[in-house]
Amino acid sequence: MKEEIVNKIKKDYQRNRLKATEDxxxxxxxxxxxxxxxxxxxxxxxxxxxxxxxxxxxxxxxxxxxxxxxxxxxxxxxxxxxxxxxxxxxxxxxxEEVYQCQNCRDTGYDAHGEMCFCYRQKLINELYNVSGLGELLKRENFDAFDSLVFSDSKYGSEKMTPRDNIKLIAKHSQHFITHFETHDRNMLFYGSTGVGKTFMCNCIAKELIDKGILVLYQTAFKMFEIISEHKFNRNLESYANKDNFSMIYEADLLILDDLGTESINSFTTTELFNIINTRMITNKKTIISTNLSLERMSETYSDRIMSRIISKYDIFKFYGKDIRTRRGPTC
Ligand SMILES: [Zn+2]
CATH class of the missing domain: 1.10.287 (Helix Hairpins)
Known part of the structure; x- marks a missing residue:
């Protein structure tokens, strides 16, 4: 997929150069x-x-x-x-030929053979486009992250307050981002709705896309729809679906949101195992977010799925009062 993105950018440059010559x-x-x-x-x-x-x-x-x-x-x-x-x-x-970028004369590389800033920007724009998050990341990122919206009072039987807990998760997420290319860890975020799971996923996505990493965000429901379209309707499958399907395996980071909201059957659990396992073998990272408790997950998914999650995922529980009423509908 990254190769396709690079080819698309190269074609854009070629088109721009041709236009400059024709103009x-x-x-x-x-x-x-x-x-x-x-x-x-x-x-x-x-x-x-x-x-x-x-x-x-x-x-x-x-x-x-x-x-x-x-x-x-x-x-x-x-x-x-x-x-x-x-x-x-x-x-x-x-x-004179008037290029869109005079620095690289629409070639993507400057006079010293270094990648031009415009190339990097185009790459990031394309990565935003294919991530499935696009505009959302302008609002949901670490700059907008505010641990103060989480309560600093004891919550149920949890050892840490929701605020200390979210700070710990944010710190771990930053570590996940900084060492993305070298570690082999994944993350599981679980907890009820409105406690910041999706927001944290988006913060991570934005940082990684800005580093030029191929990220795909997909809800479990949509992901299994794409897979079943690919498996059972291959002759009629659209190019967009083919791309979406290959991205599930090829993205450097897959954020699988809302696991457990798909219809759970032998097809979806087999496919989930394939994805988790293949991505692990090919050293692609995955973040899974779910409203299910760990007990409920164990009951729902096979032992082989759970054993991989337990061994290769850092597991974080999100808890606290629903903060969406305080900070908008997207947490
Ligand atoms: Zn340039």
Missing amino acids: LKTRKEEIYDMIPRMKEIDQAIASLSLELARMLISKGNDWVEKTNYLRETLSLLKSEKSHIMQKRKIPAIYF
Whole structure:
């Protein structure tokens, strides 16, 4: 999928460069129509420059005198051109290719061969597009994270207050992000609705996408819909569904939200095992978020699913009062 994204960006650059060339050609033709002498000058400059280059390489008889003469002629032509441009108030940019990014001339790489900032931005934009989160991450990210909305009073039989608990989870999540490329851990977030699970998932997604990592957010319900479409309706499957299906396996991070809201049957539990297991083997990370308690999860899913979760997932319980009434509907 990342390769497809890179290819798409390269095609965009190619299109932009082509457009810059075509626009220049159109502008020149407009000028030539208005001032035919400009066309003569440009043609003369082009052919004399070529002759000069050839002479400098071949170094034939009297090449020094000949090249000096050519240089002088070129200089006269160029000053005539600039004189006309000044007189007719034609900006210099009219005779240059105007790129969307002048820094890399729409190639994606600057003069030192380094990746241009525009390339990085395009990559991130595409990663946002395929993540399934897009605009949401502008609002839900660590900058908007505020542990103060969580209560600092003891909650039921929990050892930590909801605030200390969320701070601990945020700290662990930051560690998960910082060492994303080197660790082999996953995370399970469980707890009732409105206690910040999805918000924390989004915070993590934003940080990782900004690092250029391929992230997919999908609810369990939607994910199993995509899988069943792929398995049972392959002939009629849309390209979008094919992409969505491959992303489930290929995304560097899969955020599987609302596990337990899908219809639970042997198909979904087998597929869930395949996803968890394959992603583990290929060292792709997964974050699962669920409203089910651990006991309920064990009753619902097979032992082989649970054993993988217990061994390879860091498990965090979210608890406290529903904070959505205080901070909006998306927690
Ligand atoms: Zn650029």
